[in-house]
Amino acid sequence: MPQVAPVRKSLENTIALSEALKKNTVVKHGSGGAHWDLDCEEEEAEAEEDDEDDEDDEDDEEDEEEEERTLVLRECEITDAGAEALGQALAENQCIEDLDLQQNHLSSRGVISLAQGLRSNHSVKTLNLMTQQLGARNHKLGEDALEGFIAMFQSNMTLTKLMWKVDSRRAWEVSKLITRNVEIARRGTDGVMPAPKPAPAPKPAPAPAAATPAAKETAYPAATELRTPAPKETAKPAKDSGAGGIAGGCRVKSGVLEIA
Numbered sequence: 001m002p003q004v005a006p007v008r009k010s011l012e013n014t015i016a017l018s019e020a021l022k023k024n025t026v027v028k029h030g031s032g033g034a035h036w037d038l039d040c041e042e043e044e045a046e047a048e049e050d051d052e053d054d055e056d057d058e059d060d061e062e063d064e065e066e067e068e069r070t071l072v073l074r075e076c077e078i079t080d081a082g083a084e085a086l087g088q089a090l091a092e093n094q095c096i097e098d099l100d101l102q103q104n105h106l107s108s109r110g111v112i113s114l115a116q117g118l119r120s121n122h123s124v125k126t127l128n129l130m131t132q133q134l135g136a137r138n139h140k141l142g143e144d145a146l147e148g149f150i151a152m153f154q155s156n157m158t159l160t161k162l163m164w165k166v167d168s169r170r171a172w173e174v175s176k177l178i179t180r181n182v183e184i185a186r187r188g189t190d191g192v193m194p195a196p197k198p199a200p201a202p203k204p205a206p207a208p209a210a211a212t213p214a215a216k217e218t219a220y221p222a223a224t225e226l227r228t229p230a231p232k233e234t235a236k237p238a239k240d241s242g243a244g245g246i247a248g249g250c251r252v253k254s255g256v257l258e259i260a
Helices: 003-021 058-068 080-090 108-118 141-151 171-187
Strands: 034-038 045-049 070-072 098-100 125-127 130-133 136-140 161-163 249-251 256-259
Touching: 003 080, 058 256, 070 161, 080 108, 161 171
Parallel strands: 070 098, 098 125, 125 161
Antiparallel strands: 034 045, 130 136, 249 256
C-alpha cells in the first residue's frame, strides 16, 4: 500500500510535535528557544536549538506571538493515533488558541481523544475539524464524538468556535454549550462560570390569627313532650226511661230499686 510509509512518518512527526507542545508553552517559528517546523509536504519535523537573541521590536513581537498561538496542521495525514498524541499535548499546553486540523483522517475515536485533552485546556478557542477523509469519501463524525464533546464542555469554558460535520440530531446541544462559552468570554469571567443567581428568600409565614373566643353555650331546658290532656268524660244525662225510671242510672224493677 503506497500510503503506509507517509502515514507512519506523519504519525512520528505528530508525536514529536506533541511532545514539544507539552514542554513549551508556545510553538516557536524562527525565534529563540526550541524551533519547530512541521512541514506536511515533506513530512519532516525536527527540533533545533537557537541561541540567537530576538532583537525584534515590541510590535513585531506582539504580531509574532499572535501567529504562534495558531497551530495549523491541515492536510498532514494525521490519523486517530496522532490525534491521541495531540490530545495529550492539549491537556498540558495552555497557549495555543487556534487549532486547524482540516483535511486529515480523523474518525470519531480520534476526535474523542482531542475532546479528552480539551477538558483541562483553557486556551484553545477555535477548533477546525472539517473535511475528515476516511477512504475515498469525506467522513461525518458520529453520535459518540458528539457525546465526547458534550462531556468536555462540562469543564471547558474556553472553546467558542467548533467547525465540524457531525451526524446527530443532538448537535444543538453542542451549539448551546458553545453559546454559553461565548457569553462567558463576553463577560470576561476568565473561564469561570457565572455564579447562579441566589434563590429568593422565602416569604415569612403569616402570623397566626388570634384565637376567637369560643361562643358560650346557652343551656336550654330539655324539650318536654307536650301532651294534650285527654278530655274528661262527662256523664251523659240518663234518658228518661219512662215510667218507673229514676235519673242517675237507677231504675225500679218489679218494685225493687236497682242502682246501675
